[in-house]
Amino acid sequence: MTAARSRDRATWGTVREELRARGMRWTPQRRQILQVLAATDGHITGSELLERCRKLDPATTPSTVYRTLDVLEELGVIRHSHGLDGREEFHVQPVAEHGHLVCSSCGASREIDAAQAAPIARAFRRTHDFDIFLDHLTLAGRCAACRAAQAG
Amino acid sequence: MTAARSRDRATWGTVREELRARGMRWTPQRRQILQVLAATDGHITGSELLERCRKLDPATTPSTVYRTLDVLEELGVIRHSHGLDGREEFHVQPVAEHGHLVCSSCGASREIDAAQAAPIARAFRRTHDFDIFLDHLTLAGRCAACRAAQAG
DNA sequence: CGCCTTACTGCAACTCGTCGCAGTTGCATC
DNA sequence: GATGCAACTGCGACGAGTTGCAGTAAGGCG
Helix, strand or coil: CCCCCCCCHHHHHHHHHHHHHCCCCCCHHHHHHHHHHHCCCCEECHHHHHHHHHHHCCCCCHHHHHHHHHHHHHHCCCEEEECCCCCEEEECCCCCCEEEEEECCCCCEEEEEHHHHHHHHHHHHHHHCEEECHHHCEEEEEEHHHHHHHHC | CCCCCCCCHHHHHHHHHHHHHCCCCCCHHHHHHHHHHHCCCCEEEHHHHHHHHHHHCCCCCHHHHHHHHHHHHHHCCCEEEECCCCCEEEECCCCCCEEEEEECCCCCEEEEEHHHHHHHHHHHHHHHCEEECHHHCEEEEEEHHHHHHHHC
16 A cells, blocks of 8 residues: 555544534545545546445445545545546645646646646736636647657 | 528538548438537537437437547547536537636636637647647636626 | 434436447449 | 448447435434
């Protein structure tokens, strides 16, 4: 089991209190989902999470997993963006707002951090009077390697 | 029936020849799907298209509609991007590469044209060595009106 | 410790979209 | 106009994700 680099243990521990503070409940199912998320680095889709939960407990049901993801997103514990196919991908680390750059050819993915995106966000604010949510952003394109491979 | 401003009639008419040129066939089902698309301005999802086709012919089946959309995209007749929920949205007008700006609060949508996006594309080319496909781009955010309404 | 409220779970049914397969039919050729 | 190939259609089953509902259980309170 690779250790969770995403959030440190203490931070995951606060989820229980955050739930309680909102009148929500700490259940075995939620505890298990959190456990799987804590062991996840980077991104995970709903169905991947469901699958991993089922390895620990085959009785896990889809609706509970998807509803828990919604709750955790409301708490700010996770966030989602969309992959190239439009599928939701959840980020386990809300450490910093960031977007994604995904290559349509090879599927390689890189992050865009807030600093890099700032000039772009400013541009849209100025030209379109529009605030961009970087978190939700996935840009499709072609990476350098695929460009070289395809077009010489 | 609002006239199709998207492509002029002549352009739609070439689809049949484009299909034939690739060894593909002109079928009543495809003819009807094209007819519905020709009467569509802007964007449409697969299920919306299916629904409209069923109004003309209740026997229309999902697989034919979705497969035809793929074919038409291959021909360059339509293109898709993803809405905020990740659902595919097809653009009927391939007149110009463009992206979208969608407000998470009110759903309002604006287009980003190639000229506006050019500096951004250049930036990613330079900093990440990555070519962005503007067509596929949908930026989530908050429009001026919603910002004003929510945050004074 | 037991009660009570209500958030939560699990089920079943549903939507959207995809895929393999068998039967159909466009269309090129004779 | 008939023939034959293979692209296409429609079917049925499936996977991902959502929702309403009835039953379960978290956890606050006495």
